Amino acid sequence: MLKTFAVIGDPIDHSLSPTIHNAAYRELDMECTYIAYKVENGELATGIESLKKIKITGFNVTIPHKIEMMKYLDNLDENCKRIGAVNTVFNDDGILRGFNTDMDGFLEPIKRKEIPIKGSRILLLGAGGASRAIIAGFQKENAKDIVIANRTKENGERLAKFSNGIGFNAKPIHLEEMDMLDSKFDFIVNASSLGLNDEKNIIPSSLMDSQTVVYDIVYKPLKTNLINTAKKNNCKIIYGYEMLLGQAIRSFEIWLDQKAPYEAMKRSILGGFG
Ligand SMILES: NC(=O)c1ccc[n+]([C@@H]2O[C@H](COP(=O)([O-])OP(=O)(O)OC[C@H]3O[C@@H](n4cnc5c(N)ncnc54)[C@H](OP(=O)(O)O)[C@@H]3O)[C@@H](O)[C@H]2O)c1
Structure with a gap:
């Protein structure tokens, strides 16, 4: 069954996350897709409802929702509690689990x-x-x-x-x-x-x-x-891209419980810079 992932935030159109994650799915021949979804300030609750409706498997959260997202989670990992912000969510059959992969x-x-x-x-x-x-x-x-x-x-x-x-x-x-x-x-x-x-x-x-x-x-x-x-x-x-890559790898592994294809993801990031 196709699994869908997303990054939500605003602005979102220049996000490299879809490029990096879709490259990983292609490399491993996985039936998964990752989209960028613009959710404006004040629209987070509606945005989450829409994601639940399409049975999203997981999503990344970026500016301006990293702190507000905490209140919509059913549980949080240690890093979220410590840092006070969430950037990765796993939809475990309707239960939203929050992680922070920045660290x-x-x-x-x-x-x-x-x-x-x-x-x-x-x-x-x-x-x-x-x-x-x-x-x-x-x-x-x-x-x-x-x-x-x-x-x-x-x-x-x-x-x-x-x-x-x-x-x-x-x-x-x-x-x-x-x-x-x-x-x-x-x-x-x-x-x-x-x-x-x-x-x-x-x-x-x-x-x-x-x-x-x-x-x-x-x-x-x-x-x-x-x-x-x-x-x-x-x-x-x-380089900054190495942190971005580190975070994408961690999200991939949280959602899919398997090792991420580092080299393919790195190539896609560097390609994304033109
Ligand atoms: N590579 C990655 O994966 C990754 C991950 C997260 C963030 N980032 C990047 O890291 C940077 C910070 O992110 P953040 O989420 O921590 O942002 P943030 O919460 O908005 O903090 C921005 C920081 O930059 C300082 N700042 C802003 N403009 C400045 C200026 N003109 N001169 C000096 N200091 C200035 C701010 O100082 P004040 O306290 O004085 O406002 C504050 O300390 C961003 O560029 C973001 O793109 C990269």
């Missing part, structure tokens, strides 16, 4: 490349929803501490409070204060929106060397200005 998706390329996290020091740019999942991931993997650089002071402070609350030592700073940092970091992660619109990199090169992992979760453009700076400084690089 596992973020960690996936680090683990695939066998880069150690335990005891590491992190500089994180940004303090939004993705940053929260990233902090939960580093804490779970026993990183040492984190400096959170953010544009809006209160948001950085709020996230540092969350981090300290789960036992992961965090210090919030302003973006400009990055110039005064003198220590080296094992990981520098951009989880702000900077780079999406080709903004120039603001993370000082003095913080980067060949031992630094620079991970930019912005995936469009593929090579942001931060990635270009990191290349010049011979850093180890993780």
Whole structure:
């Protein structure tokens, strides 16, 4: 029987998820299809009803519904509870089960490349929803501490409070204060929106060397200005598309309980960039 999957959100027309998942189904010759479904702010309840009517097997949830979706779920996994947002739903015969794959998706390329996290020091740019999942991931993997650089002071402070609350030592700073940092970091992660619109990199090169992992979760453009700076400084690089791929793999495995075809999904993402 044909299984149907979707991604819901707004805007949704540029989502790469249908491309990635449909490539996986083709590769494994599965009778499945994945669609993008625009659900506007305030329309979530109706959207979910429609998905239930077509007997959707599972769906991803993106902006602006990641938090509101929580109230429509019958149960939530540990990551959802911890992060306070859901991005993957499994329709188990009418019972909606919620998952958050942001954390596992973020960690996936680090683990695939066998880069150690335990005891590491992190500089994180940004303090939004993705940053929260990233902090939960580093804490779970026993990183040492984190400096959170953010544009809006209160948001950085709020996230540092969350981090300290789960036992992961965090210090919030302003973006400009990055110039005064003198220590080296094992990981520098951009989880702000900077780079999406080709903004120039603001993370000082003095913080980067060949031992630094620079991970930019912005995936469009593929090579942001931060990635270009990191290349010049011979850093180890993780691209935003790798997190996107990590999340798609996790969703696939939650819904279909079988190993996802990594290479085929990666090819489809890179093809999607033209
Ligand atoms: N690769 C992936 O799979 C993946 C997954 C999730 C997200 N992302 C990307 O990660 C980014 C953040 O996502 P999110 O969900 O955390 O978004 P969000 O909750 O809206 O947070 C956005 C963050 O970016 C900061 N920011 C926005 N514009 C800025 C500017 N002009 N200068 C400096 N800082 C700025 C915000 O700072 P303030 O607190 O000052 O507003 C905030 O910290 C987005 O670009 C998204 O596309 C990628």
